[in-house]
Amino acid sequence: MTYSLRIADIPLSERPRERLFSFGAKNLATAELIAILLATGQGKGKLSAVGLGQYILQELSKYKREPLDVLREISPQELMEIPGIGPAKATTILAAVELGKRAFLLRPSERMLIDSxxxxxxxxxxxxxxxxxxxxxxxxxxxxxxxxxxxxxxxxxxxxxxxxxxxxxxxxxxxxxxxxxxxxxxxxxxxxxxxxxxxxxxxxxxxxxxxxxxxxxxxxxxxxxxxxxxxxxxxxxxxxxxx
Known part of the structure; x- marks a missing residue:
């Protein structure tokens, strides 16, 4: 896949949203999941949404930590320092991260069946x-x-x-x-x-x-x-x- 291509130029079966429907979210690469949140890339002739997702992970890895670990704690201002990430994209990503944390950390109700x-x-x-x-x-x-x-x-x-x-x-x-x-x-x-x-x-x-x-x-x-x-x-x- 060439990350400078528009999502529209990628074969239908290889687009992140279509792959999520076909294979489930857990089978998508992290960059593809981010691409779905971004919706668009950097603009004409630049990185696609998937490419931008990969670029974000690359930039976060400069902290010498796992990129997703950094993403759990990064501020909107720090995220917006990455070219192509404005307020809308930054807030969308961080809202998704926070929602994921809340869903994961939600305490199960008492008398819930623990069978696995x-x-x-x-x-x-x-x-x-x-x-x-x-x-x-x-x-x-x-x-x-x-x-x-x-x-x-x-x-x-x-x-x-x-x-x-x-x-x-x-x-x-x-x-x-x-x-x-x-x-x-x-x-x-x-x-x-x-x-x-x-x-x-x-x-x-x-x-x-x-x-x-x-x-x-x-x-x-x-x-x-x-x-x-x-x-x-x-x-x-x-x-x-x-x-």
Missing amino acids: PDAAASALGHDLMWQNQERFAVVLLDVKNQLIGTKVITVGTATETLVHPREIFREVIKQGATKLIIGHNHPSGNLEPSQDDIYLTEQLLQGAQYLDIPLLDHLILGNGNHQSLRQITPLWTQYPQKE
């Missing part, structure tokens, strides 16, 4: 996502896997948090929960579990067996993504839970 890692991550997102310190939290569930509530157990440093199994199960018993999911965040955005994460999960799974309070999963969250230890480790096979 995605649902659990949604419940934990408000407390854990995009934090600059590690936090450890628990999702409290009833016998039907419905949400009773969430609770942050500990807050650590920028790189680690400390939690003891007794603190977790004390809160579970206090709230009358019969099942739980645990989660913590990695401020770096790296979702790979550490050896400490694995060891703690083993301890909790054994404790859950003893107390007959099933531990359904352990999630790691960071920078808008999440990882389920149940899906990527054999721990739940080694320490089966009565669900």
